[in-house]
Amino acid sequence: xxxxxLGEMVAAALHKVAAAGLLPADNVPRPFFERPRNRDHxxxxxxxxxxxxxxxxxxxxxxxxxxxxxxxxxxxxSVEVAGPxxxxxxxxxxxxxxVVRRAASRTDFGTSDTGNGVRxxxxxxxxxxxxxxxxVSGRHAAVGDTIAAxxxxxxxEVTREYYFNDAGRQMLLFGASVAARYLQHFGIxxxxxxxxxxxxxxxxxxxxxAEEIGEALVDVDPAERDRRMLELAWPPVLExxxxxxxxxxxxxxxxxxxxxxxxxxxxTGAIETLREKGLIEERDGALWFLSSRFGDDKDRVVIRSNGxxxxxxxxxxxxxxxxxxxxxxxxxxxxxxxxxxVPRLMAAVEALGFDTPAVEIxxxxxxxxxxxxxxxxxxxxxxxxxxxxxxxxxxxxxxxxYTFLTRxxxxxxxxxxxxxxxxxxxxxxxxxxxxxxxxxxxxxxxAEEGYEPEVEVAxxxxxxxxxxDELMRKLASYEEAVPEAARLRAPQRITRYxxxxxxxxxxxxRDCKVVSEDRELSQARLVLCLAxxxxxxxxxxxxxxxxxDRM
RNA sequence: GCCCCCGUAGCUCAGGGGAUAGAGCACUCGCCUCCGGAGCGAGGUGCGCAGGUUCGAAUCCUGCCGGGGGCACCA
Numbered sequence: 001x002x003x004x005x006l007g008e009m010v011a012a013a014l015h016k017v018a019a020a021g022l023l024p025a026d027n028v029p030r031p032f033f034e035r036p037r038n039r040d041h042x043x044x045x046x047x048x049x050x051x052x053x054x055x056x057x058x059x060x061x062x063x064x065x066x067x068x069x070x071x072x073x074x075x076x077x078s079v080e081v082a083g084p085x086x087x088x089x090x091x092x093x094x095x096x097x098x099v100v101r102r103a104a105s106r107t108d109f110g111t112s113d114t115g116n117g118v119r120x121x122x123x124x125x126x127x128x129x130x131x132x133x134x135x136v137s138g139r140h141a142a143v144g145d146t147i148a149a150x151x152x153x154x155x156x157e158v159t160r161e162y163y164f165n166d167a168g169r170q171m172l173l174f175g176a177s178v179a180a181r182y183l184q185h186f187g188i189x190x191x192x193x194x195x196x197x198x199x200x201x202x203x204x205x206x207x208x209x210a211e212e213i214g215e216a217l218v219d220v221d222p223a224e225r226d227r228r229m230l231e232l233a234w235p236p237v238l239e240x241x242x243x244x245x246x247x248x249x250x251x252x253x254x255x256x257x258x259x260x261x262x263x264x265x266x267x268t269g270a271i272e273t274l275r276e277k278g279l280i281e282e283r284d285g286a287l288w289f290l291s292s293r294f295g296d297d298k299d300r301v302v303i304r305s306n307g308x309x310x311x312x313x314x315x316x317x318x319x320x321x322x323x324x325x326x327x328x329x330x331x332x333x334x335x336x337x338x339x340x341x342v343p344r345l346m347a348a349v350e351a352l353g354f355d356t357p358a359v360e361i362x363x364x365x366x367x368x369x370x371x372x373x374x375x376x377x378x379x380x381x382x383x384x385x386x387x388x389x390x391x392x393x394x395x396x397x398x399x400x401x402y403t404f405l406t407r408x409x410x411x412x413x414x415x416x417x418x419x420x421x422x423x424x425x426x427x428x429x430x431x432x433x434x435x436x437x438x439x440x441x442x443x444x445x446x447a448e449e450g451y452e453p454e455v456e457v458a459x460x461x462x463x464x465x466x467x468x469d470e471l472m473r474k475l476a477s478y479e480e481a482v483p484e485a486a487r488l489r490a491p492q493r494i495t496r497y498x499x500x501x502x503x504x505x506x507x508x509x510r511d512c513k514v515v516s517e518d519r520e521l522s523q524a525r526l527v528l529c530l531a532x533x534x535x536x537x538x539x540x541x542x543x544x545x546x547x548x549d550r551m
Numbered sequence: 552g553c554c555c556c557c558g559u560a561g562c563u564c565a566g567g568g569g570a571u572a573g574a575g576c577a578c579u580c581g582c583c584u585c586c587g588g589a590g591c592g593a594g595g596u597g598c599g600c601a602g603g604u605u606c607g608a609a610u611c612c613u614g615c616c617g618g619g620g621g622c623a624c625c626a
Contacts, residue, residue, distance in 0.1 A: 038570065047569060050606070059606070083570050084606055128626075170626050195625085286624055297553080297622080304624040311626055339555045340621045365556065366620075406575090407564065410556060412619070414563060419576075426589080428575060434589055445586050488567095496565060499574070506590070515586050551589075 001112070001479050002095055003033040005075065006044060010087070013069035014048065022065050023052055035477060042080070042088035043473075049085045059085025096472040097460040103475050103531035105455045110482045110538055115155030121322055122148045124333035125245070126163040129238035130174045131201050133245060134385040136335065139367050139413060141250040141388075142404035142544065143491055144333045147362075149542045150486035150494070159327070161254040163318065166234055168258065169308060173197070175230025179217070181206030182229060186218060205233060244389050249397055249544045258314050267309055267317035270352060271302055274316070279351050289316075294347035312341075316348050319359075329358050331489075336363045362489050364409045370416040395421040398545045402429035405491045405543050428499050432540065433548055435502035438509070439533040440549040446515045446526055453526035462524045467511040471528060474504040478535050482542070491543065498539040505532050 010031040018025045031048040049063035063081040070079060078090040103109040124144025125137050133141075148158045165171050177197040183190035185207055192198050209232055217225050238255075245251070261267050271287065274280045279290045285305035289312065292299050302313040322330050332345070342361050349359045369376045369386055376386065392400055399420050406428070407413050420427060446453070463472065478497065485493035514525040537547040 034569080036570070037572090041570070045569085047607095050569080054606085086570075165626075168626085173625090284624085288624095301624045306624080308624085310624065336556065336620060338621085338626085341626090342555085363556075411564070412557075416563080416576095419563085426576070430589060431575090434587080438587055438590090442586055449586095492565070496574075503574090509586085510591055513586065551587090 002091070002476070003044070003480070006033055006046075006089060007031050009070060009073060009076075010046060010048060010066065012071065013066045014052070016069040017062070017065045020065075020069075022057070022062065028052065035473075035480075036086075036088065041082060041086070042078075042090045044089045044091065045082075045086050046089075047086055049081075049087060053085065063087050093461065096469075096476060097463075099476040099479075100460055100463075100472055100528055100531045101455050103478070103535050104453070104527050105530075107534065107538070109531075109534060110478045111153045111155070112479075112483060113155035114483060115151065115157075117155060117157050118328045119157045119159070119326055120148075120151050120329045120331060121159050121161055121325075121327040122151070122331045122333065123161045123163055125250075127241070128165045128171060128174075129234045129241055130171070130197055131199060131237065131385075132387040132389065133241050133248075135369060135388055135391050135415065136367050136385070138248060138388040138391065138400065139404045140333055140335070140364055141245055141248055142401045143364055143409055145250045145544055146405055146491040146494070146542060147331070147333070147486075147489050149544070150482065150489075150491070153482050153542060154486040159254060160250075160252045161256055162252045163256045163258065164238070165258045165314075167230075167262070168311070168314075171230055171234065172226060174202075175228075175233060176226040177202050178206045178209065178233045179222075179226050179229040182210050182217065185210040186215060188218065205237065208236075209233065244387075247397065248388060248392060249401060256318075258318075261314055261317035261321060262309070264317075264321075266321050267313050270316035270320045271313065273320075274351055277351065289344075289348070289351070291344050291347035291351070294350045296343045296347045300344050312344055312348070315345055316352065319345075319348055319352060319354065323354055329360065332359070332361045334361055334363055336365045339363050360489075362409055365412045367404075367413045367415055370414060371418065373418075375414075391415075391417070398433070399427060399429050402495065402543060402545050405495045408490065408492050428495075429545060430551075432498045432502045432536065433546070434551060435505050436533060436536045436540070436547045437549060437551045439505070439529050439536070442514050442529055443526065443533070446522070449515060451515060451519075451522055451526060453523060453530050455527050455530065458523045458527040459520050460524050460527065462521045463528060465508075465512050467508040468525075468528065471504050471508045471532065474501050475531055475535055478539070485542075494539050494542050498536060498543075501532065501536060501539070505536075 007030070014023070014028050014031065017023050018028050029048055029051045031046045033044045033046050036042060036045045049066055050059045053059040053062045060081055063085045067079045067081060067087060070076070075091055075095060076089055077092045080088050082088050122144055125133075125140045127133065127137050145160065148160050151158050173193055173196050177192045180190040180192045180196070181203045209229070213232070217228060220228065271280060274289060279293070280302070281288050281290060281299075286301045287303035288299045289302045290299050300312050301310050302316065303309055334342070342363075345361065346356065346359065350356055394417055403415060403420050404413065443453075463469070478501070481493055481497045485491065508528070512525060514522065514529060516522050540547045
């Protein structure tokens with residue numbers, strides 16, 4: 001990448017300056033480059049002189065010394081000291097031509113190997129199979145999937161994982177709810193438990209199961225019936241979850257059942273490990289994990305007095321399991337409503353002897369749906385919840401995914417269904433897709449007129465119009481946008497980027513006729529189109545949004 | 552009470568130490584003999600408040616105000 005080259009050159013100059021005694025040798029910062037907002041400030045700028053001169057001398061003088069110490073290069077057209085002490089670099093056009101050729105000819109433009117093959121487990125959605133996937137899970141699916149894609153694009157080896165409970169107390173409650181509806185189906189009096197699942201989908205499910213197994217479970221002992229009902233009930237629900245997510249364009253490498261942790265003894269093993277470290281205590285008949293020693297506000301029960309493990313117990317086993325599978329880094333994408341449990345998981349990481357920075361828990365804020373100007377709050381656990389399938393029926397997969405990815409995960413997302421659907425032509429997702437389709441159309445037309453873009457031989461120096469220059473620069477910035485988005489786990493940066501690129505392309509399209517009598521110029525512009533199409537498709541690909549050839 | 556997130560344009564939100572703070576929507580006014588008008592151009596008000604750190608703060612720190620969420624032997 002260009003910033004690496006510039007960085008090396010400036011670093012060399014810095015060391016020369018330090019050797020000359022103008023800068024303490026033990027205080028040579030690493031140069032960092034950014035693209036100035038204002039084009040008068042060159043192509044790239046660094047504040048390294050401002051940083052290095054802290055308490056040492058005048059920044060502008062140091063900047064000038066660095067500029068003087070720079071080795072001559074074909075890459076750099078000019079360097080100037082500006083403002084309080086910035087170094088502004090103007091590059092020769094060839095770097096942009098190189099960018100365009102690479103973007104036009106390679107599908108991996110924008111990707112890098114900075115991840116060094118680090119193995120990352122990204123766990124997201126992870127909703128229990130008690131009902132249809134809702135829109136909140138939809139946001140998680142889109143975000144988690146894109147974070148995973150960004151990590152892959154930056155050279156990480158990624159596993160997408162979905163964790164769910166298939167036993168345990170909460171699920172038993174689900175089994176009991178289905179069982180109650182099942183009995184009701186046969187006209188037997190029964191009531192769904194107080195905190196149970198009272199939704200219509202549970203009734204339908206119970207009915208389906210009743211038709212399948214008949215009255216086989218009617219005369220069974222109630223506790224046994226609930227248990228066996230659960231075993232029958234969750235697999236079809238999970239299948240529906242899988243279908244919904246697949247339709248939404250999100251696939252997982254691993255579907256992890258909590259019960260496997262108990263079967264393999266990983267839960268008891270983890271508790272044993274903690275006990276050996278003196279971090280487990282028995283109180284009131286329950287086993288407590290002394291998590292408060294690791295920053296949690298209080299200790300946590302891992303085994304209840306009735307012998308049942310708590311959720312955190314499973315978390316302990318799951319941590320051990322994930323690390324034993326060889327992951328270097330674990331990302332848990334959780335809903336913001338789980339933030340209270342973050343300290344206890346991090347306590348577990350530390351207590352079990354794992355590397356704390358290797359575990360990361362980004363929190364995704366809530367989704368509120370607006371329909372007909374009315375706000376419907378969708379919470380994973382309480383209140384109304386709109387099925388993801390319904391939303392997708394309404395607005396389509398591309399618009400739904402794209403909209404989920406326009407916001408920072410820290411911001412609550414207001415999803416206005418009417419806006420995303422009814423104003424489709426003005427929706428940014430279509431704007432971006434339209435730009436892609438339009439390029440395809442131009443390339444088709446060019447082919448009809450006998451033009452075949454030749455990336456290697458095209459005379460890109462013919463691209464002199466300001467709009468062409470803008471477009472090339474925007475393409476170049478994709479190489480920073482992807483690593484930044486990956487580093488910050490910030491999908492919305494890619495959404496923003498593709499919108500800006502589409503808009504910049506529109507400017508080029510307006511000002512520059514691509515297919516003209518001037519064959520040489522046409523060739524160059526076609527290569528620019530190819531490059532733009534490739535980057536648009538690549539960016540949309542990271543988002544899991546389609547890049548259609550026609551609309 | 553304690554913890555987390557947020558407060559930027561009329562609305563929904565980007566930007567999260569750098570030079571003149573942006574986008575979409577909404578509103579107004581212009582543009583279609585021209586490769587796709589699902590488009591393009593023009594028009595404008597804004598970083599909640601008060602301190603602090605810094606050469607430089609929308610950005611970092613502290614306090615306050617406002618909004619949302621969380622504080623179980625639930626998940």
